[in-house]
Amino acid sequence: MTPLSPAEGPRWVAGMMPLPGVDPLAGAGSLGVPSVYWERPVAREAVAGWGEAGVLEAHAPGELAAVLGALGHDSVRWLDAVSPQLPGPWFGGMRFSPTQPVDGEWRSHGLARWTLPEVLVWREGSALAVAVFAPEGPGAEDVVRSRLERVRASFPQSYRHPVGAPVALRTASSRPDFEALVDRAVEAIGAGQLHKVVLARALEAEGPEPFDVVDVLARLREQNPRCATFLFRAPDGTGFLGATPETLCRVDGRRLETEALAGSAAPGGADALDASDKDRREHEAVVRYILQALTPVAASVSADAQPSVLALKNVVHLRTGIRAELADGVDTAKVVTALHPTPAVGGTPRERALSFLVEHESLDRGWYAGPVGWVGPGRAHLVVALRSALVRGAKARLFVGAGIVAGSSAESEWRETEMKSLAMLRALGGR
Ligand SMILES: C=C(O[C@H]1C=CC=C(C(=O)O)[C@@H]1O)C(=O)O
Structure with missing residues (x-):
């Protein structure tokens, strides 16, 4: 880890100015593929970053919390008044599991990797703003x-729409392996070893030519306005990107927003989902866990009285909003340590569910289901990296999972993961 502490004083200089235009992604036309991207269309938040003025990495599990904590320090000397709407300025994420062996494909993303871009362009009101860091x-x-x-002089005005007809993607994922895994989990639950475990699988996709990451981002945000669309590119160009509906934590000073998102059905299945005992149990495990996990770090916590139905294009979920006032001295690092992984991606009891995954899942999740997003002094927004893919050239590895409880059936869990993969397959240009 590169040291970064308030005692050292500012390590970067930054300036900012307004920028004509409406879409940070349009900058791909002059600056190339962004190294980081973040957009939440419903919140009118959009930000793209190019280059790396600074990088903070964790190289051992014990460094993760210190790295996250360091990102919250004020390490930038601003030449201009800094906008309160500035997202970040650090963007990145971390692996789902810091202790599991790393698969070759994930090596360049590392255990945790956070970038301070050289150029950051974000939506500010009805226009854009640009900041440069050195x-x-x-x-x-x-x-x-x-x-x-230079950025102001060359930044394209126009929004870049994805082009080209849908293509045939070659896809591969083993249904028998996943269904056998679900059966094994149901057995372990039946034997009283676990209450819930979330199982994931990878789906390999290959296009006729290299994927255009900017087009993929444009489609993701268009199809999923309620989700956070994200991209984090490693130095070798491998991109981890997706559009996730789940916030792990949004921190603003002492205010925290989080949510329980678990329980799924096909679009149109909202009423059945609301009434489904299996989905309710799956969901309640997450609500209970989050409320308990926040107790030591919060002065007060409140949750919606009832879950509501969150409708996305290809799937609907049960969602409970949870808010807290953080206790004195609690920063984003402590919140993440308390919450991650929630049983929306791990299981209950937590340690037993995680051991089950290590023993049986046979998958390096990498950053899938890990916390990704942005962090800055006193503020952060981290999402759970679901509905995502690792993209390199013409190849993409997609990740999807589903929560298993007593009564889950292998066939319907397979179908649920198929549904969850649709948004990313379409964004990759698949027909
Ligand atoms: C693990 C995933 O979804 C989680 C979030 C929402 C609903 C879920 C479910 O119903 O199983 C999962 O807990 C995924 O999309 O890969």
Whole structure:
């Protein structure tokens, strides 16, 4: 980990200015594929980052909390008044499990990797703003000023729409293996070893030519306005991207928002979902866990009295909103340590469910189901990286999972994961 503490003083210089235009993704036309991207259309939040003025990585599980904590320090000297709407400025995420062996495909994303982009463009009201970051040192202010001018002079006005007809994707995933895994979990639950476990699988997809990551992002945000669309590119160009409906934590000073999202049905199945005993149990396990996990870090916690139905394009979920006032001295790192992994992606009892996954899942989840998003001084928004894929050239590995409780059936859990994969397959251009 690179040290980053308030005692050291600012490590970066930054300036910002308004930018004509409406869409940060349009910057791909002049600056290339962004290194980070984040958009929540319903909240009118959109931000794209290019380059890396700073990188903070954890190299051992014991460093994870310290790295997250460091991102909350004020390490930037601003030449201009900083906008209160500035997202980040650190963007990145971490693995679902810091202790599991790393598969080759995930090596470049590391255990946790956070980037301070060189250029950050975000939506500010009805226009855009740009910030440029440079390491402190002689000439840094000039670098910031001249780069700001260059971005302003060349930033494309127009929004880039995905082009091209849908293509045939070659896909592969083993249904018998997944169904056998579900049966094994149901057996373990029946034997009293577990109450709930969330099982995931990978789906390999290959296109006729390299995927255009900017097009994929544009489709994801268009199809999923209620989700957070994200991209985090590793130095070798491998992109982890997706559109997730689940917030792990949104922190603003002492205010925390989180949610329980578990229990799923096909679109149109909202009434049945609301009445489904199996889905209610699956959901309540998550609500109970979050309320308990927040007790040591919060001065007060409140939750919606009843779950509501969250309708997405290809799937509907049960959702309970949860809010808390954080206790003194509790930062984003402590919130994440308390919450992750929730039983929406792990299970209950937590340690037994996680051991079941290590023993039986046979999958490196990498950053799938891990916390990803942005962090800055006193503020953060981290989502659970669901409905996501690791994309490299013409190949994509998609990840999808489903919660298993007593009464789950292998066939319907397979169908649920198929439904959950649709948004990403369409975004990849599949027909
Ligand atoms: C694990 C996933 O979804 C979680 C979030 C919402 C609903 C879920 C469910 O009903 O199983 C899962 O807990 C996934 O999409 O890969």
